[in-house]
Amino acid sequence: MRVFQIEGDWGIDNLKLSVRPEPEPGPGEVLVQMKASSLNYRDLVVPDRGYGSHTGTLPLIPVSDGVGEVTAVGLGVRRVVPGDRVCPTFFQNWTGGEPNLERLTGSLGGPIDGTMSEYMCLPEEGVVKVPSHLSDVEAATLPCAALTAWSALTTCSTTKPGDRVLVQGCGGVALFAVTFAKLLGAHVTVISSSDERIERVKAFGADATVNYRAVPEWAKATREITGGRGYDLIFELGGEKTLPQSLRCIRPGGTVAMIGILSGSTMATSLGLIITRQVRLQGVTVGHRDGFEAMLLAIDQHQVKPLVDRVFAFEELKEAMAYLKSGAQFGKVCIASRH
Template sequence: MRVFQIEGEWGTQNLRLSERPEPEAGPGQVIMQMRMASLNARDLIVPERGYGRATGELPLIPVSDGVGEVVAIGDGVTRVAVGDRVCPAYFQNWTGGDPSPERFASALGGPLDGVMAERVCLSQEGVVRVPDYLTDAEAATLPCAALTAWSAVATHGQTRAGDRLLIQGTGGVALFALAFAKLHGAHVTVISSSDDKLARVREMGADETISYSETEDWARASRAITADRGGYDNIIELGGAQTLPLSLRAVRPGGTLSMIGVLSGLTVEASLGLIVARQVRLQGITVGHRDGFEAMLAAMAQHEVRPVIGETFAFDELHSALDHLRAGGHFGKTVIGF
């Protein structure tokens, strides 16, 4: 079968179209015929061994997110049946409960082989059925980006009606966070450097928008929006080094910074006094577990929440899809058809 794999040495230039034997289902395992995959920022990092030893070993099939049809099952499989449409869970060994080193070591697309293969063999515990109303492209976007947003808004953020949330940017996680925050009845502010993208998120339900290309100090600019409570209840922190100091000024006393992205850098200088004196919770978000995935899917189906799809590429256009993601400027998820 055809696969894309990083082989020989690390580096995107060594991500090649190759062949592997067809997988066979052992006890408790399922075979997925892949239909669609979608890209995340981590798919630019993995080929460069950006997570160090935690990235895995070569050869490695990249990409964590996708959807497929169950075409074969091994002995003892009861969670799914042949013909079911399923997504893989991002963490194959994290079905519920607290995280652990062992559970975090089971991520698809690094360190475990990912979904850029025509057929994928996984444990039945590592797949979930997806609602019928979603297209293949929409379903393919869910395992990483959507669940990350759900964990930040619902699981850890425990968003309630009337809460004030601020979301940084208009990437995949940000757009899912907007949809889930509105589903919970929250008031949402979105910041971006693009007026066109801000117009689009207003159409999607954003209550307030701030252009940080025009207003660099968006923390100050947002004070009037949260004057009744002294800051945001939850900030979906996707920027990292350059945005965290502003987020600390914009969050309310007792509020939460949901730390997800590090797009502007890994090292930050910030006032720890703002965290301590205002009792701010800095909550790291690393996707989530399978139970959370299934809870998210139930909520999405109830309200027919639809992911935003951007550009679509063919299987053998993986490099072009990665270049498109790397260039930025996209709106919605980049997907790959098989």
């Protein structure tokens, strides 16, 4: 079967179209014929071994997100049957409960082989069935970015109707955050660097917006949007440069969901504000299978359609990665069916 893999040495130049033997499902395993994949920021980091020893070993098949059809099942499999359309879960060992080291280290697309493969052989516990109203590329967008947004809103905090939620940027996690926060009845503010994106995200459902390039001190402007009260939940995607602002517009007792470090990973902020406002800094790492299945119920119930910006062919993985890196997209960058 055809795969993309990083081979020989780390680095994007060593990401190559290659061939591996087709796997066979053993007891408790399922064989999935992959139909589509979707890219996340982390997929740009993996080829350079950006997560250190947690990135895995070579050769490595990249990309965490995808969808496919079960074509065969091993002895004793009960959760799925051939013909089911499934997404592999991002963390293959985290089905539910509290995170622990073992649950947080088994992620697809590094260190475990990812979705850029014609077939994947996975434990039956590591897949979820997807709703029928979604196309393959739409379903492929869900395992990482969507579940991260869902977990921040529902597992790592408890978002209620009327809550004020602030989302940084218009990237993959951010747009799912807007969708799910609105679905839960929250009021959503989005900050973005581009007026064009701001117009698009307003049409997509954002209640209020601020251009963080035009207004670098956006904490004051966004706090005013909440009538001075501050935000119940902030999607912290920027990290180093944005956290100091977030701490000035979170409400006392609010939650800053620590998700991304797009502007740097050093903590250089007034710790006093965290104490005096009794702020909760809550790390979010994608989420577990129970959360994924709860999110899928909501997606099915409300017929949610993920926003797909552009679809590339299987052979065009590197072009798709370059497009994601350019930041030109509004919605997910996907890789189409390979059959």
